Structure formats: C-alpha cells, structure tokens
Amino acid sequence: MIISLIGYMGSGKSHISKVLSQKLDVKLIDFDKEIIFRNNMSIPEIFEKRGEIFFRKQEKLLLEEILSTEKTCILSLGGGTPAYYNNIEVITQKSTSIYLRTSVKTLTERLLKQKQKRPLIAKISDADLPEFIAKHLFERQPYYGQAKFTVITDSKTPEEIVAEIIALL
Secondary structure, eight states, X not given: OEEEEEOSTTSSHHHHHHXXXXXXXXXXXXXXXXXXXXXXXXXXXXXXXXOHHHHHHHHXXXXXXXXXXXXXXXXXOOTTGGGSTXXXXXXXXXXXXXXXXXXXXXXXXXXXXXXXXXXXXXTSOXXXXXXXXXXXXXXXXXXXXXXXXXXXXXXXXXXXXXXXXXXXX
C-alpha cells in the first residue's frame, strides 16, 4: 500500500511521514527532497532559474513514476502537488490519500518561521501572510478534500496524528 500525505505547506507532511514510516517500518519518499536530488537544486533555486511551471511538470512526472513503480511506501507530497494537472485523481486512484488539515492560525505561526525557505511566500509581508494562506487553502480545498481520509492536526502531537492515521488505515 502507498500512503500519500497531502496538505498545505507547513501542515507537517514531512515530519508526520517520517514518524509514520518509522512506526510502520515502511520506505519514505519525501517528494520535495526527491525533486531537489533529481535537479541538483533547491526548490527556491528551481523556482528562480526554471520557474514554477517547470517545477510543477517535475512534480507530475515524479508522481506518475513513483505511483507506477512503488508497491509500499509513505509518500510526503508537496503542498501544491494535488492542485495541478490531474494529480489528485492519480493520487486518489493509486494510493491511500490522507489530508493533514491545519488551521490558518497554526499554518501562519509555523510558516512565519520558514518564509525564506518557501518560494511561494518569501516575498509576502508577515501581516499579509494569514490572508494569503486562507486564500490558497480555499483554492486548494477542492483538491485536498478529495483525499480518502482527513486528519485535523491542530493541537496534536506528531505521535497523536500518526496514531490517528494508523487507526484509519
């Protein structure tokens, strides 16, 4: 079984997938790390030098490759991955998808600390960040909402979130 974690940037996909893969003793594929490795560039560099369209195409190709070759793994997807091309259809058909749902307040608190590492929000003022996140979440909700399961992450430890995911599976 392939378990795909989806959700907005800052929702905890990378950390939760790490804990989940250790708990289940299953291979972990962190989508962003794989794209960085394959392109030999950080994600901000890819956005700057090649553009977002190039990045989204890389995501699509990698997603199709992983979902057609892997049998069992935890897949930590990028926040925007489900919202482009027909990615959410592929994710829901070929994996068990779990949406890590996180409030705008929690996302803002987390992302304020990581703005420079995040090309989509690096140039947004701190004051405008909550509104940007809320708008983005609203736009992506039709995609995130197609996940097989939704786990609300606010006020929960990673261990509690992982236990909830395991119970759902």
